[in-house]
Amino acid sequence: MGIEGMVNPPVIDFPREASCFDIAGLSLAYGDTPALEGLTLRVPRHRVTAFIGPSGCGKSTLLRALNRLHDLDETVTQRGTIRFEGQDIHAPEVAVDELRRQVGMVFQMPNPFPMSIYDNVAFGLRLQGGLTRRQRDDVVEWALGAAALWDEVKDRLGDSAWSLSGGQQQRLVIARTLAVKPSVLLLDEPASALDPISTLKIEDLIRSLKGQLTLVLVTHNMQQAARVSDYTAFLQQGRLVEYAPTDTLFTNPRLAHTENYITGRIA
Numbered sequence: 001m002g003i004e005g006m007v008n009p010p011v012i013d014f015p016r017e018a019s020c021f022d023i024a025g026l027s028l029a030y031g032d033t034p035a036l037e038g039l040t041l042r043v044p045r046h047r048v049t050a051f052i053g054p055s056g057c058g059k060s061t062l063l064r065a066l067n068r069l070h071d072l073d074e075t076v077t078q079r080g081t082i083r084f085e086g087q088d089i090h091a092p093e094v095a096v097d098e099l100r101r102q103v104g105m106v107f108q109m110p111n112p113f114p115m116s117i118y119d120n121v122a123f124g125l126r127l128q129g130g131l132t133r134r135q136r137d138d139v140v141e142w143a144l145g146a147a148a149l150w151d152e153v154k155d156r157l158g159d160s161a162w163s164l165s166g167g168q169q170q171r172l173v174i175a176r177t178l179a180v181k182p183s184v185l186l187l188d189e190p191a192s193a194l195d196p197i198s199t200l201k202i203e204d205l206i207r208s209l210k211g212q213l214t215l216v217l218v219t220h221n222m223q224q225a226a227r228v229s230d231y232t233a234f235l236q237q238g239r240l241v242e243y244a245p246t247d248t249l250f251t252n253p254r255l256a257h258t259e260n261y262i263t264g265r266i267a
């Protein structure tokens with residue numbers, strides 16, 4: 001692989017902020033097909049970092065690597081390291097269930113479980129056990145509040161989750177993820193299936209959560225990346241091209257590749 005005319009190494013104007021993830025020399029292939037090549041970047045804690053780039057450049061692959069979702073795919077081979085709060089996520093002592101609790105993930109299509117609104121949010125809490133009914137109610141209310149959904153559903157918690165609109169379902173899925181108190185939320189195109197009003201609500205939610213969580217957002221929507229993220233990483237053909245504070249990347253990119261992409265000159 002390789003990009004014609006692309007500078008190597010990439011341009012990285014990295015924040016002097018504490019890291020949540022330290023990714024070093026990450027390469028990943030599906031069978032014989034490389035998807036990521038030699039990625040090195042740090043994701044700052046309690047900030048919103050966006051991954052942007054053309055379709056197929058490896059954004060979702062990179063996101064999924066952060067909570068080891070590729071473990072489920074036997075065709076995947078991976079090199080390099082990913083440290084989460086200093087810990088190598090592939091170290092033998094790391095329990096993958098606990099990693100995925102701490103590093104929650106929300107996908108493009110809202111995927112509420114076929115059960116009530118309440119039970120969706122309580123699902124992970126019940127699996128963990130150890131809470132009284134009253135404590136569980138409190139966490140459910142907190143999580144629905146944090147996902148900006150409580151006021152809309154507080155009088156219908158027993159209704160099916162599928163009775164909610166698409167945008168409400170996505171906020172419910174976020175509440176379900178938040179209920180188990182992750183420290184990171186990975187968001188893979190979380191609003192791309194939603195209408196504009198629901199999209200703005202998700203964006204408000206992302207901004208409101210960053211005081212408490214590290215958020216990593218994959219998006220095709222350049223305006224969305226510009227509106228909600230603090231840092232943006234631009235990927236092309238599995239490589240990091242440019243990584244900078246979002247304002248800088250969008251107003252004053254250092255590389256022509258980046259400028260061509262964000263101005264729509266390349267798809």
Ligand SMILES: Nc1ncnc2c1ncn2[C@@H]1O[C@H](COP(=O)(O)OP(=O)(O)OP(=O)(O)O)[C@@H](O)[C@H]1O
Binds near residue numbers: 062
């Ligand atoms: N499960 C898989 N098996 C085989 N190849 C895959 C798999 N998932 C992704 N790929 C390939 O890996 C490359 C990167 O895909 P990925 O989905 O990470 O890109 P992306 O930037 O998120 O794309 P998009 O914006 O279209 O969602 C692509 O060539 C894709 O076809």
